[in-house]
Amino acid sequence: MARCGLDSPLSVVPWAAALLLVLSVERALALPEICIQCPGSVQNLSEVALYCNQTPGLMMHARCCLNWKGTIMGLDLQNCSLKDPGPYFPQAHTAIIIDLQANSLQGDLANTFRGFTQLQTLILPQDVNCPGGINAWDTVTFYINSQTCQEQRNLCNSTGDPEMCPENGSCAPDGPGLFQCVCAEGFHGYKCMRQGSFSLLMFFGILGSTTLSISTLLWGTQRRKAKAS
Structure with a gap:
């Protein structure tokens, strides 16, 4: 009678089945x-x-x-x-x-x-x-x-309206009955009218200065209220 040890082909079957089960679960x-x-x-x-x-x-x-x-x-x-x-x-x-x-x-x-x-x-x-x-x-x-x-x-092909998107933008499908205007390379902003790359440094600089101004204004208001009381 053949032994069913770790090296036996019969012992591989349960391991293979278990591996397939694990892979199936992972995939699910x-x-x-x-x-x-x-x-x-x-x-x-x-x-x-x-x-x-x-x-x-x-x-x-x-x-x-x-x-x-x-x-x-x-x-x-x-x-x-x-x-x-x-x-x-x-x-x-x-x-x-x-x-x-x-x-x-x-x-x-x-x-x-x-x-x-x-x-x-x-x-x-x-x-x-x-x-x-x-x-x-x-x-x-x-x-x-x-x-x-x-x-x-494709709404961009069927509309026939050349003014659907601005001069520096192009029409792109966005789902049934929907479209979006994509700015050409080098343009951004409202109606793709701003030229050049969008500067994140400038954006965060403006955001930071605005936040600082509002914080200073609120701090001054609180101080005036404290003195008045």
């Missing part, structure tokens, strides 16, 4: 909070799961579809009893597809998706408008219990 603990804020697993036929399974290099972990770097490429929060996406939702700003159907979402979601520039498919409850309105998407499809907003439009 490292998941972004948005991926685990909703209990339960994703349905195999969900749009996010289908996208994740059909795209090479992606894998479902809890409620998120992640690439090998751990970047969120898809998020499935359907049927999570949500009234709003929650404080961790910005963690999914890299997602290409998000499913929020079967939730009692309330309020305007426009600013909720600020920074979600990669989002191309968003599934919502039927009574919730696509963020940015229908003009922010190429296609909006209505179903019995949900609606799908697809192909986010």
